[in-house]
Amino acid sequence: MTAAVVLKNESVNSLEDSYLSKLLSQCEQKNAVIQSEFLTDLKQKAASVLTQSQFPNKRDEEWQFTDISDLLKIDFQVAQETTLTTDILNQFVLEEAKNSRLVFVNGIYSAELSNTTALLEGVYVGNLSNLSDAKKTKLASYLGQQEGSNEFFTALNTAGLDDVAIAWVNSDVMIETPIHLLFLSVVDSVPNIIQTRVLVVAEPHSQFSILESYGAVTDNCTDRPQKKPYFSNVVTEIYLAENSEVNHIRNQRESGDSFHIAKTVISQAKDSRYTNYDFNLGAKLCRHNLEIYQQGEQTESNLHGLTIIAGRQVSDTHSAIYLRYPHGKSNQLHKCIVDEYSHAIFSGKVFVPKAAQMTNANQLNRNLVLSSKARINTKPELQITADNVKCSHGATVSQLEADEVFYLRSRGLNDYDARHLLLDAFAGEILDKVSLKSLQQRLRQCISCRTI
DSSP: OHHHHHHHHHHHHHHHHHHHHHHHHHHTTSOOSSOOHHHHHHHHHHHHHHHTOOOOOTTSGGGTTOOOGGGGGOOOEEOOOOOOOHHHHTTTOOGGGTTSEEEEETTEEOTTTOBOTTSOTTEEEEOGGGSOHHHHHHGGGTTTOSTTTTSHHHHHHHHTOOOOEEEEEOTTOBOOSOEEEEEEEEOOSSOEEEEEEEEEEEOTTOEEEEEEEEEEEOSSOTTSOOSOOOEEEEEEEEEEOTTOEEEEEEEEEOOTTOEEEEEEEEEEOTTOEEEEEEEEOOOSEEEEEEEEEEOSTTOEEEEEEEEEEOTTOEEEEEEEEEEOSTTOEEEEEEEEEEOTTOEEEEEEEEEEOTTOTTOEEEEEEEEEEOSTTOEEEEEEEEEEOOSSOEEEEEEEEEOOOHHHHHHHHHTTOOHHHHHHHHHHHHHHHHHTTOSOHHHHHHHHHHHHHHOO
């Protein structure tokens, strides 16, 4: 029996190694849009890390509830440049950011579809090739320098890095117009791998809002599986300097056949304030790793997440907040609505070491299950060694209350409207915080269509 197990594991490892070699080969086909010794070294180091890494599987604690073995069954090809019409683009453009958008199609920057005329002086929104020489010299201090860069899919993204979507706001600049980073994937019969890299730099005393959105160009509703898979591997690095403020909205609406694996990592300096709104409605399988590192005193981090899935979708959110200095604050609320055979996972960790005295950290995961076949795995976690803190965490899993539905029906609503009113109230606690009204409206329409 032991020998059989060993042979089976060797077979699995051989398959994973072969798959990884093919992915690396695909990544190496693309060159960076600018020639840089720093970028070359960065990519080579990441490739070296990968050759010594193991493909994540359910034997790993961090992946025990998420099976990504379906990736091994698909021969992905590097996505090619594709042209889109403005009519197609208009389906994704938001009114508040129609003149402050940066567009990438299949991971490739599109100057024709981008429009940043509404942005002020002192703000750069563009790709690597258009970055000023002064900022290029600073690039090595930011790109690929966040903690956790050796994580498997992060290293894969870096090894295949050819361009970067950049939002860089200078010191003392405050922007009211939201910056929209729009990433579109064109669904094709060829299974593509699309590796997106985002860099956001908020210099001291700057303040702005940024929308990072992922959508799919298809003939039908993006939620409907069409047996045309693709793999979107995303890494977003955000740096907040002293006393800066960033409001970050992340909207993931990939197609129903896609795999979306993402890493968002934030570094906060003293007195900075970061707020995140994370919406996950799309993809066959979505995994989002969200990590925050508080690197100074009196930093504040606020996380608001909403996952809505149905069919056989899997959505996994892993968050980690590191409060390393005194007087730090963090507040996290993540909600999930799961229907039919879908599966949602939430794993949230908050680290409060001895040096982080007088911190205040709250974490709550609330889940609503609409079907007896749907599943939830939730694991909120606090690791505290400081003794002068206020910290709490918790999780709830529930269904729509029959007495609440009955009460609304007794007031004249039919069963469908009563249930949707309750669902809208559950999701509204997150949606109502979003300042972009057009995005709010679109998300509410999606929720109405996707839930019973």
